[in-house]
Amino acid sequence: MMQDRLEAVQDEAVRLEKVLASLSEELNANPPENVEDAQKQAENVQKLLDTLTRYEQELQKMRKDADVKDRQQKEIRVRAAKTKQEYDQLKVTYDKEFKEDTAKLQQMRARTDEEAKKLEPGLLNKYKSIKQHCTPPMAKLINGQCSGCFMSLPSATLLEIRNGSRIVECDNCGRILYDAGE
Numbered sequence: 001m002m003q004d005r006l007e008a009v010q011d012e013a014v015r016l017e018k019v020l021a022s023l024s025e026e027l028n029a030n031p032p033e034n035v036e037d038a039q040k041q042a043e044n045v046q047k048l049l050d051t052l053t054r055y056e057q058e059l060q061k062m063r064k065d066a067d068v069k070d071r072q073q074k075e076i077r078v079r080a081a082k083t084k085q086e087y088d089q090l091k092v093t094y095d096k097e098f099k100e101d102t103a104k105l106q107q108m109r110a111r112t113d114e115e116a117k118k119l120e121p122g123l124l125n126k127y128k129s130i131k132q133h134c135t136p137p138m139a140k141l142i143n144g145q146c147s148g149c150f151m152s153l154p155s156a157t158l159l160e161i162r163n164g165s166r167i168v169e170c171d172n173c174g175r176i177l178y179d180a181g182e
């Protein structure tokens, strides 16, 4: 928009300068015959000159604004380049960590699969189904309470857990309970 306005003003200034030139040619060829005519012509010329001055001022302001905008754009470009550099460095670190963590995760998954083979399938399925609504699916016994939902457990349940004769679930949250000592 600024560029368009700049060109329009420049064109208009050129046109006015031509008008002024032809006016002065005409004055030279046909000098005013009386004072009134001379005054009228002088007023016309002055009007043109005033308009030209206004255009000149507008052009100066536009050039100044353009300089400011150029500087701002340059700063933005410098900042963008710096940000890009920081991003690239971070990306390298991220890629490295991602690769390492993926390898670790694969190892852990392989270990989980190995361990799962040692378990009774029914028990593992129970664990998985509890996991769908409770995380973690197992809860430690702390001071006679389920550490998952903090409900106090009846002494019969505590006894069963300590006996270890069967898997005991919390009546309230359904987590598999285990004694901290085991």
Ligand SMILES: [Zn+2]
Binding pocket: 139, 146, 147, 148, 149, 150, 151, 170, 171, 172, 173, 174, 175
């Ligand atoms: Zn519970």
